[in-house]
Amino acid sequence: MMELHILGTASARPTSTRSVSGSVFACQEGLVIIDAGEGFQVRYSKQRSRMKREDEPALLRPNRIVAVALTHGHLDHTWGLLPFLQTLSLDGRQQPLIVYGPTSPEILDTLKTDGIDATVPLNTASAELLNQYRSWFTLGGTSTHLGYEIRWMLGEPRSGRWVEFIDDASELIWHDSMPQPDAFNTFRMDSIPTHHSVPSCAWQLSRRERKGTFDRDKAALAGLSQEERKTLSEGIDIEQKNGEVLRASQFRGASKPAMSVVISGDTAEQSIQPVAPVTVLVHEATFLNDAADKADAYLHSTAAGAARTAVGCKAxxxxxxHFSARLRDAEEAIIEATEVLGQTCGLASANDGDRVRIDENGNAIILKASESGWTQHNLSHH
Ligand SMILES: [Zn+2]
Ligand SMILES: [Zn+2]
Structure with missing residues (x-):
């Protein structure tokens, strides 16, 4: 099972009901924060209190957080990160944490050639994550200051080249592929290139297909010995004395499908290349069709554009x-997305606090936040 808590659904300018970006991915192997715009820690702790009221106190325990994954450097996605990290420190965190963020090939080349103190090229955007990392290091975002191990990584999603700032950001080490959180075993996370005015990526959190579990009841009913059960559970067939064969596959339940969530961050309409089947695509829809020219100019998407991307990656x-403050009612965005999607893809708009849950069989539902808790809705197929 996996769950995504969507804690901010505004674009860069928040409204009275929508805050800036920030989500929490939850699975049995840990939590991953995807983006943390201003005020993120307040939304996180509110969501946690709500969960406690619903008798689900453990799910969002901060010491279960294994990673923070940034989609890009715009401040509506990053400005809440350092305060959040400092609160984790005040709470006495001991567990290590990895922070991932995308950068450009030019920045990586500069770091490669000139080392940790490299000067960024003149044309670098002010929202470049290397600039933000450096200011956060100065403001206390290091292992020594925070009191828990923090691993800062910058990478280039297209090439898979990643660099890590080690020893309180005094040295660099290079990785040929993105290191995974230690706690992840059946789950993994991958950065997928997207197209925005600064280096950007979507994040895919996936669990690989799993074999069904050994059917103990069936084995017991068949009167099999301990030894035989062990052999079959290891996937080995047994040839019996009478020549009959006990097949391991007959004692195994149905396999669980691969599943994943992709969170786009900000991006122009484009086709994305996921690394696993996409169960749920969470995509920005900053504008409606009447502002498609604005979407193009600022490298954002319309609701219809998000739908075309969903169709393209077979979500x-x-x-x-990520709705514009000008949008009065997300229902309009739903109507425009529906025109593109057809029958095959489930669809919903997110409000702050909503939860998207995917069960073991890959079925998704949305839990819509309300004053009194959450109400469950199917993702309607239009
Ligand atoms: Zn944004
Ligand atoms: Zn942006």
């Missing part, structure tokens, strides 16, 4: 978010 479900 089972699409959740639209």
């Amino acid at each position: 089972d479900n699409l959740i639209i978010t």
